[in-house]
Amino acid sequence: MGLAMFRLACTLAVALTATTATAQQWADRMFTEKDVDFGAVPRAAKVEHEFVVTNPYKEDVHIASVRSSCGCTQPRIENDDLKTHESGKIICRFNTRAFTGQRGATVTVTFDRPQWAEVQLHVKGYIRTDVVLDPNHVDFGSLAEGEPGDKKIQIQYAGRNDWKITGVKSDSPYVTASVKETGRSGGRVGYRLDVKLSDDAPAGYLNDQLVLTTNDRRATQFPVAVEARIVPELTVSPASLMLGTVQPGQKVTKQIVVRGAKPFSIVDIRCDNDYLKFQPSEEAKQVHLVPVTLEAPEKPGKLACTIEIVTDLEDAKSVSLRATGQVAAPLAGK
Known part of the structure; x- marks a missing residue:
């Protein structure tokens, strides 16, 4: 046992x-x-x-x-x-x-x-401890889409009097940088780092870094973090409209929110199905609340369509979202 x-x-x-x-x-x-x-x-x-x-x-x-x-x-x-x-x-x-x-x-x-x-x-x-950044990273903050950015950072070094920054590397095609020496005396060296963000940076969050190279053989390079939030000219939320599960013939109303960097009007709302109805405002404003009413078809099955919202912004700027749902089989006895 x-x-x-x-x-x-x-x-x-x-x-x-x-x-x-x-x-x-x-x-x-x-x-x-x-x-x-x-x-x-x-x-x-x-x-x-x-x-x-x-x-x-x-x-x-x-x-x-x-x-x-x-x-x-x-x-x-x-x-x-x-x-x-x-x-x-x-x-x-x-x-x-x-x-x-x-x-x-x-x-x-x-x-x-x-x-x-x-x-x-x-x-x-x-x-x-011999290198200090002021401020401690490059932060462009929030910029409108298409808006360039320009920031400066002071770099202070304490140690060898012959210390130099020999180059700046950026992995981002939208971020460029250069350095200029601002002072050198008694083992203290100063530089100014000039950083630019191009106006074609895509909307969204940018989290990148610059790499500065030096003539210090013990530590040949050091990073500098770069951040920015590029705010798109036009956004819609939710990004995907969930219509839920409905019965044939049932009506359901949802709401979508369209935001712009400046006041705008909605000139058209396009959808590749006719079971969605829209009630946009004709007024020009930065935020539009658009009611969306589903009139469910009689045939059970999946619902899916793309909604395109066209505005009077330059080049008829538009934004799209996907709407999905399900029409259930009729209840027994109905």
């Missing part, structure tokens, strides 16, 4: 280990990368990295928590509930204000649905 119990315990232990390993692999596959090295970064600079996590499975995924082994890295979750093919982010900020020197952290991401698993991410970098 003792031998039998021992064999059973061994079998259960192996099964548990295999299940844990499978769950771990399942979670690992949602990440395309799990390690980042920031290299040498200036003191107090804004330094972040986004680890993207994508759900390739049929089940919904929930990120329960995230924690760091060191105060030098502050993690946070962006979008903790992930449906099939949806993505979220684990954003890790390097705490360059409170820490200096070589630092590293293990960031543990815990999942509790559809099953428990943990994934470990690794962050490291060297926070140098």
